[in-house]
Every structure is written in structure tokens, then in C-alpha cells.
Amino acid sequence: MGTPFDETAIDNALADLSAGEKAWAATSLRRRRELLDEIHARTGRFAEDWVRAARTIKGLDADSSLVGEEWMSGPLTLLQATAALSATLSALETGYSPLAGIALQEAPGGRVAVPILPRGVYDRLLLNGFRGEVWLRPGVDAETARKRAGLAQLDPTATRGIGAVLGAGNITSIAPLDALYELYAHNRVVALKLNPITDPLYTVFEMVFAPLLELGVLRILTGGAVEGSYLVHHDDVAHVHMTGSAHTHDTIVWGPGQEGLERKKEHRPLLDKPITSELGGVSPTIVVPGDWSDADLRYQAQHVATHRLHNGGYNCVAAQAIVLSADWDRKDRFLAELRTAIERAPRRAAYYPGSDGRVADALASYPDAERLGPGAGRVLVEQLPRTDTPLLRTEYFSPVLGVVELPHLGGAFVHHAVDFANTELTGTLGANVIAHPATIRRLGIGFDRAIERLRYGAIAVNTWTGLAFLAPRAAWGAFPGHTLDDVQSGIGVVHNAFLLDDVERTVVRGPFRPAPRSLLRGEPTLSPKPPWFVDNATAATTGRRLTEFYASANPARLPGIFLSALRG
The missing domain is CATH 3.40.309.10 (Aldehyde Dehydrogenase; Chain A, domain 2)
Known part of the structure; x- marks a missing residue:
């Protein structure tokens, strides 16, 4: 930021990744799972540094209850994602579908519904009364769903080049999650360019992702629009994934200004490679x-x-x-x-x-x-x-x-x-x-x-x-069917730790009332006001304690979480 554009750093990163792709193709499912476990441990170790950097970015006082948002949508989200993805790799490693032993359900319209929440005793305790499922597209049956779950990890030796990921500037776990999805769902090594807003997290991400950096399958870059444009249009990049606005997407695909509008009108994209995207909307x-x-x-x-x-x-x-x-x-x-x-x-x-x-x-x-x-x-x-x-x-x-x-x-x-x-x-x-x-x-x-x-x-x-963003096995992305010239909220999905194919949507449900009022009205849920509510007075403490728990899985930490959550 504030320095002249230098192509060398991007060229060198992509050269490293070209070599790293061979290393990734030779990396076994077991080692890929171990890498996730190492990242999980390092996320817990550097979680406080992560949140401190996020507070700096967002101008939050250290004692603000809103710091809870940074714990929950930052390191906590990555901890849950790496654990869930590790479980999927563990199943594939032993020759089973990630959906083995899971009772698939029927959703309206004859769709297959894959239950994603709750998964395990801790979900049932910490998210009591909440549930969720991923609906697959009409026509996909249960047998097909089980067979296809695993995506590119069904053949880990078949790598797919270099993916350029343009990170988001708002939620600090988006860029790490998108990078992992490129690696594991699509088998692409990753050039991750951070949004300039999140540059204070550069060192934290280097520490968290050190195992992938050392293997040569991830490079983290900084810079603004000029650097981003050079990266995505580079000949060595096979695929682009971005999070941002539809305007930014169209600038990348068609080009800026009037020239871009003319290209879009004539269906002549400037970008000569596939792109997936997670965009916003109303x-x-x-x-x-x-x-x-x-x-x-x-x-x-x-x-x-x-x-x-x-x-x-x-x-x-x-x-x-x-x-x-x-x-x-x-x-x-x-x-x-x-x-x-x-x-x-x-x-x-x-x-x-x-x-x-x-x-x-x-x-x-x-x-x-x-x-x-x-x-x-x-x-x-x-x-x-x-x-x-x-x-x-x-x-x-x-x-x-x-x-x-x-x-x-x-x-x-x-x-x-x-x-x-x-x-x-x-x-x-x-x-x-x-x-x-x-x-x-x-x-x-x-x-x-x-x-x-x-x-x-x-x-x-x-x-x-x-x-649905926070739940690691939920698929996150726009409703399917958008195109480059009418992109709406984007193309493709991310997160999706079961590595499901043919995803249509995620549906999550929660209690209408919080405990204890829910119990008095005959609704069987023990969940108090959720810690992500903006007026939750103990959100920062609850978020920190949840992060510490998911980093260690130590059940002795549960009483402290419940006490803080009830006080919120």
C-alpha cells in the first residue's frame, strides 16, 4: 500500500505455486488431514493476536462487547471449519463417504436434505434448539449424494492448477475459508490476495497457515486493485474466486468503465478463465x-x-x-x-x-x-x-x-x-x-x-x-443459476465441509424465544439470547470462551461458556 506496483512479488509467488502444485499432488489424504489439524492448533494459539488485529481494523475498544463478533466470525469459525474438514478427510482416508452413517432426509419437492446441524454432543449443548440442513438440487438421489461427497479429494492426485482468491475486507475468516476451499474442494494451490483493509492480519495468517506456506501450496499477497488485476489476469492462474460486490465482479470479468459495459453487452469477457464468486445483495x-x-x-x-x-x-x-x-x-x-x-x-x-x-x-x-x-x-x-x-x-x-x-x-x-x-x-x-x-x-x-x-x-x-455462514458443514453461496452477465449474488459455493456436490441451498432453524422464556412457553430449547446479537452484553466473554473451547475440546470449559451465555 502506498508503494509502486512491482510485478516481481506476484510472479515469484506464482512460480512457487507452480512447483507447489506437484507437492500437493503427492500429498496423501492422511497428510492433508494432518495439515488441517496443524492449522487448527495454530489458530487456537494465535487467536488472541487475530482478534487484536481485527479490533485495530474495526476501531473497537478492547472492552467493547462487540469484540465478541471478532472472536466468533474470526478464529472460532476457522477452528470449526478445520475440524469439520478434517473429519471429512478422515472418512475419505479410510475409504468411506463423508456421509457414511448419516441418515439423509427428504426436503420439500423430493429433494435430498443432508443434516449439518447439530453434529455431535457439543453442538447439541451449545446450539440447543438450532438445526440445519443442506438441500441438494432436485433430481439428486441419496446414493448419488453419498458417492459424490468429497469432490476433488476423491482423486487427490488430480490437481487443477493455481487458484487466485481475492479476500474480503469485512469478515476476517472469509479469506482463510475461501483459500481452504480452493485447496480441498477443488484441489487447486492458492494465491490469496488480502483485501487492503485486512492487511494488519497478514502476519497472523502467515503464522496460522505456516504448514501450507512451507509446503508451497499457499502464498499470501497484499496490494490493491492494480495488484489484484495483475494477479487474476496472469497466465499462470487457472481459476479466480472472489468475495465482494457485483460491481467489482463485473470490473474483473468485463473490464472497467464504458469499455467494460460494451464488452458485457457484446458478451466478450476480458477474463479468459473461470470465476466463482460470493457477492451480496438486498x-x-x-x-x-x-x-x-x-x-x-x-x-x-x-x-x-x-x-x-x-x-x-x-x-x-x-x-x-x-x-x-x-x-x-x-x-x-x-x-x-x-x-x-x-x-x-x-x-x-x-x-x-x-x-x-x-x-x-x-x-x-x-x-x-x-x-x-x-x-x-x-x-x-x-x-x-x-x-x-x-x-x-x-x-x-x-x-x-x-x-x-x-x-x-x-x-x-x-x-x-x-x-x-x-x-x-x-x-x-x-x-x-x-x-x-x-x-x-x-x-x-x-x-x-x-x-x-x-x-x-x-x-x-x-x-x-x-x-449458515458460521456452521462449517453448511454450504454458503448464492442460489444456483446465475451467469457472468447477470451474476446477482454470485456463482458457486464455499465452506461446505462435507464437500457435497449439487448443492442448492442451506436451511437453518432456531428457537422463536430464548431460554428460560422458551421453556415456560413449552418450547424445548435451552439456548439463551445468542451471543451474536448486537446487544448481548457478554458477547466478548462468550466468544472468547467458545474459541478457547473449540481450540482445546476441553469439556471443563463448558460451565464457563454457559454462565457467560446466560448472563448475556
Whole structure:
């Protein structure tokens, strides 16, 4: 950063990787599993350094509860991913499918559903009441799913060249996870270029990934757009994966400015190699009307505020459009609670570049919007038009939230809300649905059909799609079917520690109420308010303790986690 562009560092890194590809082809499944175990141990060892660097990037005070986000979406996520991927390699190493012994289920539409949460006793304890599954594409049967699980590790000697990974600047585990997916799912050695925002993590990542660096199958690079462009267009690179915006994707594929627009119009991509991508969009949270108590309204308003404000709003899956029933008799009370939750969420810096400009753009489009929170930096736009309005088409990637009201109640509302999300909102990365358990029971198969009809790569029912990002065996990416010239939220998936083929979506579900209130209302879940809620007072302590537990798997640490979680 701030120095003249030098091609030498990238050329040398790619030369190293060309040699490293031969080493990777000769690396046995057992050794590949051992490498994951070594990275797991080193992640635990350097977790505190990781979080300290993340605090610097995001301007968080050491005593802020929001530091919990950095523990959970940073080293904790990589710890869980390496452990899950190691288990998959262990199965393949002994000649079994990663799905051996797992009872596959049926999802709506005759799809195969692979259960991914809970897996094991610790999931059942720490995420009690949460569950998840990956739905495969229609027509894929259980036998085929088991046979194909493992992807490129089914033939580890068949390597596939060098993959260039352009890391994200918002969530600090994205770049490491994407690099591992290239190596293990696709059998490509990796040139990982960090987003300049995350340069303070360079040394931490070097320490964590030392075993892969020493083997020559990973190189970590820094630099800005010039370096990134040189890397992805380099003749030695066989494939590109990026996380970012659709605009950045199109600049890479078609070229910048007017020339890029002309190329796109004529279907003449500038990039001469395959690219996969995880992009953002306008994610909805559909609030299904029901008989909610005052406590339900307050809790779910805090939940929705978290959908938007986690990580300051700089998440590709952050909710931007809240879909409500105009006829719900509790609508006004819910909106009042939502304003309060947004207003009271902890103060934090607008660290992501361009945030203030995007907020200003939203205010220019909606001059009557409410400005809430510390410094009035959060924007709430009510009574949005139901079509043809910027907030439904533009990912603001900042603390901007809109509210759309649709007619009807019950099944008719759900039907219209799904149609609205599918047709009016840009992107297909994630959708949230919040519904009272009694409403879900009353709608029955109609509710299941609604979830099936949502065309999103991750769907969360009574939880946040961020859980699908954090769960290592969940597949993460846009709904399949996008193309280079209409990329929406991207092409392909990542994470996916079972290494499943033919993925369509991930569906996660959580409890409508936290414990102990859930137990008093007859819902069998012991989970208190989740630690990823932005107003969770003990999130930093809980996040640290969870990270320490997943690093060591020492059950003696569990009581401390439960105590901190309950206090949150």
C-alpha cells in the first residue's frame, strides 16, 4: 500500500505455486488431514493476536462487547471449519463417504436434505434448539449424494492448477475459508490476495497457515486493485474466486468503465478463465404476522436489528428489507420496538470505506428517513414503495434498513412475501423468515412450500442466515443459476465441509424465544439470547470462551461458556 506496483512479488509467488502444485499432488489424504489439524492448533494459539488485529481494523475498544463478533466470525469459525474438514478427510482416508452413517432426509419437492446441524454432543449443548440442513438440487438421489461427497479429494492426485482468491475486507475468516476451499474442494494451490483493509492480519495468517506456506501450496499477497488485476489476469492462474460486490465482479470479468459495459453487452469477457464468486445483495427478513406477546416483539426487534447491524452493517448477508404485513395488529408496536433496538445498539465506528457516502446516497433517495443511534448514523426507511425504488435494488453495505408493507395475513401474506422477495429484491444470497411456532403449525405444508419457493442460497427460520455462514458443514453461496452477465449474488459455493456436490441451498432453524422464556412457553430449547446479537452484553466473554473451547475440546470449559451465555 502506498508503494509502486512491482510485478516481481506476484510472479515469484506464482512460480512457487507452480512447483507447489506437484507437492500437493503427492500429498496423501492422511497428510492433508494432518495439515488441517496443524492449522487448527495454530489458530487456537494465535487467536488472541487475530482478534487484536481485527479490533485495530474495526476501531473497537478492547472492552467493547462487540469484540465478541471478532472472536466468533474470526478464529472460532476457522477452528470449526478445520475440524469439520478434517473429519471429512478422515472418512475419505479410510475409504468411506463423508456421509457414511448419516441418515439423509427428504426436503420439500423430493429433494435430498443432508443434516449439518447439530453434529455431535457439543453442538447439541451449545446450539440447543438450532438445526440445519443442506438441500441438494432436485433430481439428486441419496446414493448419488453419498458417492459424490468429497469432490476433488476423491482423486487427490488430480490437481487443477493455481487458484487466485481475492479476500474480503469485512469478515476476517472469509479469506482463510475461501483459500481452504480452493485447496480441498477443488484441489487447486492458492494465491490469496488480502483485501487492503485486512492487511494488519497478514502476519497472523502467515503464522496460522505456516504448514501450507512451507509446503508451497499457499502464498499470501497484499496490494490493491492494480495488484489484484495483475494477479487474476496472469497466465499462470487457472481459476479466480472472489468475495465482494457485483460491481467489482463485473470490473474483473468485463473490464472497467464504458469499455467494460460494451464488452458485457457484446458478451466478450476480458477474463479468459473461470470465476466463482460470493457477492451480496438486498437480503430480506420476512416477519410473518401472528399472536406475539410484548416480550416476543421486543426480542424479535433486537433480532432484526442484529440482522442489519452485526459488524456495523458491513455483511454481504445483512438484512436490508424488512417485509411486514400492513394488516397485522401488532405491526406498529413491532416497529416501535425495532426503532428502540436500532437506537440502543452499541456505538461503533463506520470503518468500512465508502460507508458514509452510501448512507448519504440513501438519505438523498429518502429524505424523510429516520436517523437513529449514536451520531444518527443509522437509517430506517419506512413505507417503502413495493417496486422500482433504490433500496430494493442497491446493496448499501452500511447501516441502512428499509420496511416494506404488504397486504394480507396468514398464508396469503407469506405467499405474497415470497413472491416479493424473489422478484423485487436484487440478489439471492440469504433470506430470513421469523414466525411464531403456532403460526408455523397452523400454516403446515403451506409454510414448508414457502421455504421451498424462496430462491436463496441460505434461508434462516427464526434465526439469522449468519448462522449458515458460521456452521462449517453448511454450504454458503448464492442460489444456483446465475451467469457472468447477470451474476446477482454470485456463482458457486464455499465452506461446505462435507464437500457435497449439487448443492442448492442451506436451511437453518432456531428457537422463536430464548431460554428460560422458551421453556415456560413449552418450547424445548435451552439456548439463551445468542451471543451474536448486537446487544448481548457478554458477547466478548462468550466468544472468547467458545474459541478457547473449540481450540482445546476441553469439556471443563463448558460451565464457563454457559454462565457467560446466560448472563448475556
